[in-house]
Amino acid sequence: MPIIRLENVTHNYGDGTPLCVSAIKNINIEIEEGELVGIIGHTGSGKSTLIQHLNGLLSPTQGRVWIDGEDIWQNKKNIRSVRFKVGLCFQYPEYQLFEETVFKDIAFGPKNMKLSEEEIKQRVLEAAEFVGLTPELLEKSPFDLSGGEKRRAAIAGVMAMKPKILVLDEPTAGLDPRGKESILKLILRYKEATGATVLLVTHNMEDVARIATKILVMNRAQVLMYDTVKNVFAHSEELEKIGLTVPQITRVCRELKKRGLDLDESIYTVEDACAALLPLLKKGVG
Amino acid sequence: MRDLTIGQYYPGQSLLHKTDPRVKIILTLVFIFIIFFCKNFFSLGLMVAALLAGVLLSRVPLKMMLKSMRAITFIIIITALLNLFYSTGGKVLVSFKFFKITDTGVYTAIFVAVRIMALIVGSTLLTYTTTPTMLTDAIERLLKPLKLFHVPVHTLAMMMTLALRFIPTLMEEIDKIMNAQKARGADLESGGLMQRAKALVPILIPLFVSSFRRAYELAFAMECRCYTGGEGRTRMKQMKLKGLDSVLIVGCAVLLGGVIALNIFFKAFNVG
Numbered sequence A: 001m002p003i004i005r006l007e008n009v010t011h012n013y014g015d016g017t018p019l020c021v022s023a024i025k026n027i028n029i030e031i032e033e034g035e036l037v038g039i040i041g042h043t044g045s046g047k048s049t050l051i052q053h054l055n056g057l058l059s060p061t062q063g064r065v066w067i068d069g070e071d072i073w074q075n076k077k078n079i080r081s082v083r084f085k086v087g088l089c090f091q092y093p094e095y096q097l098f099e100e101t102v103f104k105d106i107a108f109g110p111k112n113m114k115l116s117e118e119e120i121k122q123r124v125l126e127a128a129e130f131v132g133l134t135p136e137l138l139e140k141s142p143f144d145l146s147g148g149e150k151r152r153a154a155i156a157g158v159m160a161m162k163p164k165i166l167v168l169d170e171p172t173a174g175l176d177p178r179g180k181e182s183i184l185k186l187i188l189r190y191k192e193a194t195g196a197t198v199l200l201v202t203h204n205m206e207d208v209a210r211i212a213t214k215i216l217v218m219n220r221a222q223v224l225m226y227d228t229v230k231n232v233f234a235h236s237e238e239l240e241k242i243g244l245t246v247p248q249i250t251r252v253c254r255e256l257k258k259r260g261l262d263l264d265e266s267i268y269t270v271e272d273a274c275a276a277l278l279p280l281l282k283k284g285v286g
Numbered sequence B: 001m002r003d004l005t006i007g008q009y010y011p012g013q014s015l016l017h018k019t020d021p022r023v024k025i026i027l028t029l030v031f032i033f034i035i036f037f038c039k040n041f042f043s044l045g046l047m048v049a050a051l052l053a054g055v056l057l058s059r060v061p062l063k064m065m066l067k068s069m070r071a072i073t074f075i076i077i078i079t080a081l082l083n084l085f086y087s088t089g090g091k092v093l094v095s096f097k098f099f100k101i102t103d104t105g106v107y108t109a110i111f112v113a114v115r116i117m118a119l120i121v122g123s124t125l126l127t128y129t130t131t132p133t134m135l136t137d138a139i140e141r142l143l144k145p146l147k148l149f150h151v152p153v154h155t156l157a158m159m160m161t162l163a164l165r166f167i168p169t170l171m172e173e174i175d176k177i178m179n180a181q182k183a184r185g186a187d188l189e190s191g192g193l194m195q196r197a198k199a200l201v202p203i204l205i206p207l208f209v210s211s212f213r214r215a216y217e218l219a220f221a222m223e224c225r226c227y228t229g230g231e232g233r234t235r236m237k238q239m240k241l242k243g244l245d246s247v248l249i250v251g252c253a254v255l256l257g258g259v260i261a262l263n264i265f266f267k268a269f270n271v272g
Helices: A047-054 A076-085 A102-106 A108-112 A117-131 A147-159 A177-194 A205-211 A229-233 A236-241 A248-258 A270-283 B021-037 B041-058 B062-070 B073-086 B103-129 B132-142 B144-149 B153-183 B193-224 B243-265
Strands: A004-013 A021-031 A036-040 A062-067 A086-089 A165-169 A197-201 A214-219 A222-228 B092-096 B099-102
Touching: A004 A047, A021 A047, A021 A222, A036 A047, A036 A177, A036 A205, A047 A062, A047 A086, A047 A165, A047 A197, A076 A086, A076 A108, A086 A147, A086 B153, A102 A108, A102 A117, A102 A147, A108 A117, A108 A147, A117 A147, A117 A177, A147 A165, A147 A177, A165 A177, A177 A197, A177 A205, A197 A205, A205 A229, A205 A248, A214 A229, A222 A229, A229 A236, A236 A248, A248 A270, B021 B041, B021 B103, B021 B132, B021 B243, B041 B103, B041 B243, B062 B073, B062 B103, B073 B099, B073 B103, B099 B103, B132 B144, B132 B153, B144 B153, B153 B193
Parallel strands: A036 A197, A036 A214, A086 A165, A165 A197
Antiparallel strands: A004 A021, A004 A062, A214 A222, B092 B099
8 A cells, every 4th residue: 555645636826816826736646655755846846835735734626645545634633643644844944943952842843742751852862863963962052053953953853753754855955065965864764764755855866866766756737757766767858858957977878878888878876887887898898 | 825915016007007106195195185175975076086087097907996995894884884873963864762864964974985985995096006115215205305304214215115025025934934833743723822822932933033034134235235325325216207297296286176166166065
């Protein structure tokens, strides 16, 4: 059974007015448990609207959203419990950090779940360790943290709810390469430790290539592709047509192939490229 | 919250949109003055006709105009009812215990209701055809003489412009903050008064923090472009009186004359 199932989901902004726009249209998708899905698409393609349907921040104008086999709008009063199951972390940590200390801020989610003090403390410490925030940092004000630390504190705030599905909106945007790498690593660590399903909205193809198992491509309010990373990047020309790129190494391989090398076009990691190129080099072709 | 309009400007290219905002502000004030000057249905009728002409000229849909009226329907009804029951004199039409409705009462009630509606439509016409920025610019120019009394006119106008500019931005930000906190299970919809007030804390703190950050950034950006206050500043869009503006001014003067004439001519029909 898929853990996320969207059935004909459409969402209109300004419904019933002349300014009505469909942000997403007839979305049908099934995501299996344990996947790490990269959601890509250029600005305005409906990515943000899509992910806000997963935890019930937005309700579909039409269609149904099933999480873990349950229609989340079946019982409207229970929508808050869906948010504990589907943890959504937005791009800007500035919009959610508010407490006196980082510790208290991470505890906000678990507190809303009405857990015991003991349990809350344990979860906060656990989440902080996942994202690599030291105990000294936990006693600081969240406003005194650096950009990367704030981002990690915000992610910890969502992880502390132990969601079965973790949705991250551009978690690496605006970070330096080292900050980026550490965020990607902690996402992988979290997924391995908890077996959670992870959805990652991003503009960065290298990130997707590095950690995702599947890619969902959004274009003009609709799902253009949902497939394995290899299969999606094999359609590099189609992606470029809608204004997206493929990882650098994929482009390199494609060009090499055009010049007569016998290479697979859908290579998307440097390791795979090395493995494919080395034998060719040894043979002395090119 | 997404489609909230501030200052309710209705974009357009009509003659009223092109009129100098200073002229529009002054004429709106004059217009309000004339409406209070009307003494009978004939002079008020002239003003209503002029108003309708103005609405047609502005090409703002009538529906939008009526929308602005909805908010004050209650006030109009209350005022009309008060006038209906408390006017004395004239023929008694209905009498019920200590309530009495006279024909003077009916006339006064209608007269007052029409007057309030005319006032509202007149002033909304100004805000529908003038952007908030243009309004503050014009107010700044009109209040310039106050500089002699050391009133910081430019600074006040700049503050007003910035405040207006940032209302939609802040609205958007509140939306985002609320979503971020709701995603962590914040409960904003239930509980008693105290609980609800407490639930606002996670929204207000990030909002204040980001407002201060924005203010700093804006101040830096302004300084980078050598902003030093109003002294010696010139404008990209100079406000100059054109032929169109003179026509409107003359039109208003004619209206005033017409109202006075009608007031005197139909003195016998004066209301109230």
